[in-house]
Amino acid sequence: MIDLSVGDEGPAVTDVQHRLEQLGFSTSVDPDGSFGHGTRAAVEAFQYRRGLRVDGACGTQTWSALVEAGRRLGDRFLYRRTPMLRGDDVADLQQRLSALGFDTGRVDGIFGDLTSAALGEFQSNVGLPVDGIAGASTVSELLRFGTRHDDTELVTSVRDRERLRQARRTLAGLRVAIGEEGGLDATVASMRRMLVHHGAAVTTHHHPDGSIQASEANAGRAEAYIGLRLHPSGPHCSTAFYAGYSYSSAGGRRLAELIQSALTASLFLPDDGSRGMSLPVLRETRMPAVICEIGPATVVVEQSVTIARAMVDALTEWVDTAWD
Numbered sequence: 001m002i003d004l005s006v007g008d009e010g011p012a013v014t015d016v017q018h019r020l021e022q023l024g025f026s027t028s029v030d031p032d033g034s035f036g037h038g039t040r041a042a043v044e045a046f047q048y049r050r051g052l053r054v055d056g057a058c059g060t061q062t063w064s065a066l067v068e069a070g071r072r073l074g075d076r077f078l079y080r081r082t083p084m085l086r087g088d089d090v091a092d093l094q095q096r097l098s099a100l101g102f103d104t105g106r107v108d109g110i111f112g113d114l115t116s117a118a119l120g121e122f123q124s125n126v127g128l129p130v131d132g133i134a135g136a137s138t139v140s141e142l143l144r145f146g147t148r149h150d151d152t153e154l155v156t157s158v159r160d161r162e163r164l165r166q167a168r169r170t171l172a173g174l175r176v177a178i179g180e181e182g183g184l185d186a187t188v189a190s191m192r193r194m195l196v197h198h199g200a201a202v203t204t205h206h207h208p209d210g211s212i213q214a215s216e217a218n219a220g221r222a223e224a225y226i227g228l229r230l231h232p233s234g235p236h237c238s239t240a241f242y243a244g245y246s247y248s249s250a251g252g253r254r255l256a257e258l259i260q261s262a263l264t265a266s267l268f269l270p271d272d273g274s275r276g277m278s279l280p281v282l283r284e285t286r287m288p289a290v291i292c293e294i295g296p297a298t299v300v301v302e303q304s305v306t307i308a309r310a311m312v313d314a315l316t317e318w319v320d321t322a323w324d
Contacts (some may be wrong), residue, residue, distance in 0.1 A: 005057040019045060019066045046248050050111040051244055051278035056293050061280065068109060073142075078134035080116040090115070091245040093134055096142045097122055098154035106156055107247035108283050154202025156247065163286075164323040169222070171316055172199030177222035179213040179281065181204040184228045187300060188310035191226075196314065210281030218286050224255065224318075225285050226311060237269040240291045242283055243276020249290030255318045259292055260312035267303055269294070 020042045021027060029038035040056040047054045050065045056125030058066075064086075071087030078085055078093055091109035092162055097118045098104050103288040105114035116132045116225075123130045126141050168174060176195055177189050185206065192202045203220050205213040210274075212233040217225045231238075236241040266273040274290075282289050294300050300307065 001060055002063045003057070003059050006035055006037065006040050009033050013039070016063070016066065017044075018069060023069055049114070049274060059211055065278075067179075072141045073134075074136070078111055078119075079132055080111060080113065085111040088245075093119070093139075093142070094156075095154065095246050096145070097228045098156045100145060101155050101156050103245075106160075106242070106249065106284070107154065107245045108242075109245060110284070141248060146216055154246065157250070160250055161300060161323055164321075165320070169320055171195065171312075171319060172198070174200045174315075174317070174319060175204060175221060176200050176202050176218035176222045177213075177219070177225040177287075178224065179210075179227040180200060181208045181210075181227075181229055182206070183230055183297070184300065186303040187228060187307055191311050194308050195311045195315070198316075200315075210279060211284055214281045214284035214289075217289075218284075222285075222287050224251075224315065225281070225287055225289035225291070226255075226259070226315075227281055227291035229291055230291045230297055231293050234295060235299070236271050236272060236293065236295040237263050238265065238272035238293050239263070239274040240277040240279065240282060240293070241274065241276065242280040242285075242289060244255040244283060247290055248276050249282075250323075251318075252282070252290055254321055255288050255314070256290045257315040258309060258317050259311060263292065263294065263307065264315040266306050267294075267299060271301070 002012065004016060010033055013035045017027045017032060017039055020190040023046065025042040025046050027042045030036035043058055043062065044054050044056045047062055052061060052065060068087040071089040073089040073092040074180035078090060086109055088109060090111045091107055093097055094104040094107045094115055098107065100122065102122050103114065104118040105112065109111045119134060120130045120132045123138060128138055178191055180188050188204050189307065192204055195202045203222065205216050207213050239256040241256040242249040260271065279291060282291060
């Protein structure tokens with residue numbers, strides 16, 4: 001586990017600095033091995049670019065993102081394993097396959113079952129041995145097709161919209177996962193009661209690790225995930241959806257916009273907007289997912305019923321969205 005911030009020194013800091021420099025984030029005002037304000041600024045810029053929470057410290061999530069960002073397609077063999085391979089090389093592979101019409105699922109930089117199946121289909125189509133491994137020959141064929149077109153719509157995005165068009169148009173029977181990292185049990189309970197009253201099937205998740213919450217929501221085949229998080233200070237309301245690499249969750253974006261609008265109108269909090277992020281729970285869930293960050297704690301505690309009602313209203317409008 002890594003946890004570096006201003007004032008730390010040593011070879012681990014040097015490693016972080018060199019990785020940031022290689023990615024174009026300058027820390028030159030700080031000496032090698034010294035985590036000063038220049039390194040903090042570079043970390044903050046990297047965190048914002050990657051859709052992480054911006055705190056200027058290099059914790060486990062930021063370190064993992066730095067390692068992933070340094071991966072390039074062809075640097076290593078890519079294949080389905082446990083734990084799953086992650087990195088920008090995986091995202092590049094997913095984007096290239098999806099641009100050719102092979103559905104890898106969302107472009108998230110995680111080599112899972114859908115990516116493996118899509119890779120096998122590609123290999124079969126170009127006459128390569130179907131082994132599900134992106135080795136030298138497979139990568140060479142992908143590069144030969146030159147599929148990295150920024151203006152090419154990915155098959156993943158097309159199929160996402162089709163699934164949204166075919167989804168249910170009522171809360172009745174909708175499988176909803178609600179998660180919180182701690183301190184919001186009462187608000188989550190209010191949301192659950194209201195959604196169940198409208199016929200939804202609700203599961204609640206209270207683990208501080210977003211990856212574990214994502215795994216639980218996926219296992220329960222949730223059709224929507226809503227995460228709640230207390231903002232540490234001051235009046236605040238913002239909502240995040242998954243966006244990373246060349247992919248943005250259309251369903252997540254729409255749900256985030258509706259929730260943000262409903263919450264700010266109901267709570268009279270500053271509207272800090274919605275934005276695409278790549279936090280673990282957003283990246284790893286397989287359904288439209290959002291995280292709502294609200295503060296201060298007194299507002300959340302006193303207005304838990306109002307928050308729950310706003311969430312239900314937003315979900316009701318979301319399921320009734322016309323996706324044509």
